[in-house]
Amino acid sequence: MSLEISKEFIEKIQTLIETKDDKALTYLLADEHYADIAELLDDLSFDQAIYIIKLLDSDKTSDILIELDEDTREKILENLSIKEIAEELEELDTDDAADMVAELPEERQARVISAIEDEEHKAEIEELLTYDEDTAGGLMAKELVKVYETWTVAGCLRRIRGQAKDVKRVHSIYVVNKEEQLIGRLSLKDLIIAKNDQKIGDIYISNVDSVHVNDDGEEIAKVMAKYDLEAIPVVDDNQVLLGRITIDDIVDVLKEEADKDYKLAAGITEDVEADDSILELTRARLPWLILGLFGGLGAVLIMEGFEEALKKYKDLFFFTPLIAAMAGNVGVQSSAIIVQGLANDTVKGSLFNRLLKEIGLSLINGFVLGIIVIASGYLMNLDLNFSVTVAISMLCVIIVAALIGTFVPIILDKRGIDPAIATGPFITTSNDIFGIFLFFYIAKLILGF
Amino acid sequence: MSLEISKEFIEKIQTLIETKDDKALTYLLADEHYADIAELLDDLSFDQAIYIIKLLDSDKTSDILIELDEDTREKILENLSIKEIAEELEELDTDDAADMVAELPEERQARVISAIEDEEHKAEIEELLTYDEDTAGGLMAKELVKVYETWTVAGCLRRIRGQAKDVKRVHSIYVVNKEEQLIGRLSLKDLIIAKNDQKIGDIYISNVDSVHVNDDGEEIAKVMAKYDLEAIPVVDDNQVLLGRITIDDIVDVLKEEADKDYKLAAGITEDVEADDSILELTRARLPWLILGLFGGLGAVLIMEGFEEALKKYKDLFFFTPLIAAMAGNVGVQSSAIIVQGLANDTVKGSLFNRLLKEIGLSLINGFVLGIIVIASGYLMNLDLNFSVTVAISMLCVIIVAALIGTFVPIILDKRGIDPAIATGPFITTSNDIFGIFLFFYIAKLILGF
Numbered sequence: 001m002s003l004e005i006s007k008e009f010i011e012k013i014q015t016l017i018e019t020k021d022d023k024a025l026t027y028l029l030a031d032e033h034y035a036d037i038a039e040l041l042d043d044l045s046f047d048q049a050i051y052i053i054k055l056l057d058s059d060k061t062s063d064i065l066i067e068l069d070e071d072t073r074e075k076i077l078e079n080l081s082i083k084e085i086a087e088e089l090e091e092l093d094t095d096d097a098a099d100m101v102a103e104l105p106e107e108r109q110a111r112v113i114s115a116i117e118d119e120e121h122k123a124e125i126e127e128l129l130t131y132d133e134d135t136a137g138g139l140m141a142k143e144l145v146k147v148y149e150t151w152t153v154a155g156c157l158r159r160i161r162g163q164a165k166d167v168k169r170v171h172s173i174y175v176v177n178k179e180e181q182l183i184g185r186l187s188l189k190d191l192i193i194a195k196n197d198q199k200i201g202d203i204y205i206s207n208v209d210s211v212h213v214n215d216d217g218e219e220i221a222k223v224m225a226k227y228d229l230e231a232i233p234v235v236d237d238n239q240v241l242l243g244r245i246t247i248d249d250i251v252d253v254l255k256e257e258a259d260k261d262y263k264l265a266a267g268i269t270e271d272v273e274a275d276d277s278i279l280e281l282t283r284a285r286l287p288w289l290i291l292g293l294f295g296g297l298g299a300v301l302i303m304e305g306f307e308e309a310l311k312k313y314k315d316l317f318f319f320t321p322l323i324a325a326m327a328g329n330v331g332v333q334s335s336a337i338i339v340q341g342l343a344n345d346t347v348k349g350s351l352f353n354r355l356l357k358e359i360g361l362s363l364i365n366g367f368v369l370g371i372i373v374i375a376s377g378y379l380m381n382l383d384l385n386f387s388v389t390v391a392i393s394m395l396c397v398i399i400v401a402a403l404i405g406t407f408v409p410i411i412l413d414k415r416g417i418d419p420a421i422a423t424g425p426f427i428t429t430s431n432d433i434f435g436i437f438l439f440f441y442i443a444k445l446i447l448g449f
Numbered sequence: 450m451s452l453e454i455s456k457e458f459i460e461k462i463q464t465l466i467e468t469k470d471d472k473a474l475t476y477l478l479a480d481e482h483y484a485d486i487a488e489l490l491d492d493l494s495f496d497q498a499i500y501i502i503k504l505l506d507s508d509k510t511s512d513i514l515i516e517l518d519e520d521t522r523e524k525i526l527e528n529l530s531i532k533e534i535a536e537e538l539e540e541l542d543t544d545d546a547a548d549m550v551a552e553l554p555e556e557r558q559a560r561v562i563s564a565i566e567d568e569e570h571k572a573e574i575e576e577l578l579t580y581d582e583d584t585a586g587g588l589m590a591k592e593l594v595k596v597y598e599t600w601t602v603a604g605c606l607r608r609i610r611g612q613a614k615d616v617k618r619v620h621s622i623y624v625v626n627k628e629e630q631l632i633g634r635l636s637l638k639d640l641i642i643a644k645n646d647q648k649i650g651d652i653y654i655s656n657v658d659s660v661h662v663n664d665d666g667e668e669i670a671k672v673m674a675k676y677d678l679e680a681i682p683v684v685d686d687n688q689v690l691l692g693r694i695t696i697d698d699i700v701d702v703l704k705e706e707a708d709k710d711y712k713l714a715a716g717i718t719e720d721v722e723a724d725d726s727i728l729e730l731t732r733a734r735l736p737w738l739i740l741g742l743f744g745g746l747g748a749v750l751i752m753e754g755f756e757e758a759l760k761k762y763k764d765l766f767f768f769t770p771l772i773a774a775m776a777g778n779v780g781v782q783s784s785a786i787i788v789q790g791l792a793n794d795t796v797k798g799s800l801f802n803r804l805l806k807e808i809g810l811s812l813i814n815g816f817v818l819g820i821i822v823i824a825s826g827y828l829m830n831l832d833l834n835f836s837v838t839v840a841i842s843m844l845c846v847i848i849v850a851a852l853i854g855t856f857v858p859i860i861l862d863k864r865g866i867d868p869a870i871a872t873g874p875f876i877t878t879s880n881d882i883f884g885i886f887l888f889f890y891i892a893k894l895i896l897g898f
Contacts (some may be wrong), residue, residue, distance in 0.1 A: 025695075031656070034674060035675045035676050035677075039846065046518060051636060069795075075754045082628060091704065106831070125840075141671075150784060156640060160641065161641060161642050170636075170637070170638050185600075187639065188619070189619050189636040190608060192606060192609065192637070193682060201681065207480070217758045225700055227482060227484050228484075228697045230679060230696065230697070246676045246698055247697075247700070248679070249678065251674055251696070251699075251703065253709075254700065254703065254704065255674070255703065255707075256706075258707035258711070259702075259789060261711060262707070262711055262714060262734075262785060262789060263785060263786075263787075263789070265711060265714055265715060266781045266782050266784075266786075266872065267778055267782050268782055268785060268786065272785060272786070273786070273789070273790060273793075273795050274786050274789070274795055275790070275795055276794050278806060278810050278813065280808050281786070281810055282810060282813050285779075285810075285814065286813075286814050286817060286818075287781050288778065288780055288782070289775065289779065289782075289814055289818060290817075290821065292775060292778045292819065293771065293773060293774075293775065293818050293821055293822070295771075296722070296768070296770055296772070296775065297771065297822075297825050297829075299767070299770040299771060300764070300768060300829070301829070303766075304764075304765040305769060307763070310759070314759060315749070317752075317767070317769075318748070318749040318752040318753060319745070319765070320750055320766075320769060320770050321745055321746020321748040321770055321773040321881055321885060322742065322744075322748060322749060323745070323771050324770040324773060324774065325741045325744060325745050325777075325877065325878065325881055326741060326742065326745065328737055328777070328877070329716055329737065329741045329874055329877070330716045330734075330738065332716065332873075333716050333717055333734050333737070334714050335715075335740075336711060336712060336714075336715030336717060337712075337715075337717065337721070337723050340712070340722070340723070341722060341724070342724030344722070346510060346723055346724050347723050349723075353724075357727060359704050360727050360733060361727050361730055364727065364731050365731060365734065365735055365738055366867030368735060368739075369735075369738060369739065369742050372739065373742070373746075374743055376746050380746075380749070380750075400772065402643075404612070417540065420715060423715065424781075425778055428774065428777070428778070429774065432770055432774055447871040448581050
């Protein structure tokens, strides 16, 4: 087991491409997994990658294309003819094929589809393209093993041999009635253990989970993770079996979701990667920085409003970055815990209890941090009265920051907005402004300037 | 498909527990999935949960226990006798059983294990307990379907019927030689399609991925996700087949990893949830806040060092929260992109190119933000010379913050430290200090105070 491609291997491939030694190349790549070849292509120049794709058989290149990064795949497909793309699609499962077609420019889509020779495959891909990509319909594949309740075990095994050739992995055998409605499931294991002359109707398990074709991908991921399912059938309004979703697609959904939340928390909106262009990265990052900038300008205005304090308590102004940092850190912590709790359904109990808990937590944290501030103030020769004022104001800022961090995501979630957007710069910036204002306001109340 | 338990159902169950109507309870819960009953137990009082666990059969309760939150499970197990726990273990797959034993207090572990009646199951659990929980050994189960290369297809199917009863899901059939070494694999589908008198040695697929028993869980997750595997066999130094890891365990590893990174980015160390106690939450959050506090105190000292500027350029001090916020936001963005890139292996190319890219990106962002600062300064009646100074210093701060955010995770990763620790408070705090110092230093150079 190795995840890395060696430099020697890459160089060998590059030399063989230069000398156009197709025979040696085909031989060398024959035993490589498509996921490894996809990685190899990332390390080659674009022309070299195209060379490999055109050289290998479409049963292998189709899987390689699916593994590639979306940008790379798009560029390669631009260099393939309509017929070549159609050949790749013939080899792919319907879900991957539909995803690949959807990425093509609109004017090519129809031409590529009509170039697919297998009529059934073509119709299935066309059907999948009608569903929204984030729904069960957009995730499912049409490939599945389906048996009728009236069949016998022996007949079933015979016919499964035919169907199974088109299905890479048989997770479950779905049992339907003559109206094509899903009524149950069987595993290959059940079928092997059963006697040959038994009827499917007598041995199938009627307790079968299914999802509706319009159900949301994230919800399906939760269901499959909760019930430890490796595949789930998809049905329409009339319980008619339309397709199935497998766990590997769900692993991708979970991963994308986690990546998106992580990026949002860091103030990165679009789906960018370290290797994207400077322009793409700027588009994903700059809006959040501008938000932060306006927050900072707001803080300038607030401090100008408290300018008269400069004469007697200039140290207050030295403490503003500290207050802003505490407000930001506490807010982000609170919101991260809530956002994760909402995602995992562990946020339970009343809002009032949560309020009490956050206040309690903030009091403990604020008290400990306040002691440190007072002790540090002593070491820095600050007036005790002043240090205590800073500590008390900071405590109040921490409580408010925790409450904002907790309740903004909860409110967003109740309104159907992704609460993950609340973490990161949004919470930090609003807490900066709130925190600095509150800090000066409370200091003014206590010190009376 | 429904993820929620209705209030009426919970109340019905509670009434039945109060009236001790065991028959109605058993009947009502018979058709419920164990994952749903686990959720139900979360909504009941602790005594009610124990009542349900003691009432139901151990083939059901064992699965329920595994689904429960670790804290709840621990508390319930404290209330079960050694014999009752041993009965639960008999029903569980070896991996889950070993995990459950590992959670027991040490003095109970040995007693529970010796109470297990099935000698083979006992030995397997004892073996699994010897592996580190984050390795392949700690993740694998001993349940698998294994055939010898010398068997025929018909003989194989006959014997598989026996083995398969103990295995919940047959992903792959592993083929071994007479030294018990893994030499290949077969799917049930292959076996069904083959002729009865063929030898396994003639039909098996010799190209089989496997992991070593000491391999790290995260690495295995990457391999399984990359090659779309649903199960992977585990071998020892001599290629002897020891067990198998299934995708549902890997889904859990991926989810935990994502949750951990997300928490680290927000400055939360331990594995806490919204529903944990105030003390647990404080322990996870306070250390990071203290780090941030010391950062803020550092900023106070820096500003005291530039105190003479207060007379002529007091506005500089009003801008410090803005500078700190920009330094923090830019740093977190850069490090989040790098941390994710490292996790997904998309960080490629030389360090020098990355350096150029980050500087280019920072120049664009800094330029746009600088224009906004100058325009805002005009509206706020600030001296143009002063606004330009702020804009230029901010630009420098942004460049340095981006470089720190980018290279700290890369350096940590090279030294084998989890780079995710670099995002969040760590980067924010160090960038706050650096940023504020740089801001005043450059302002001093330009304005000359």
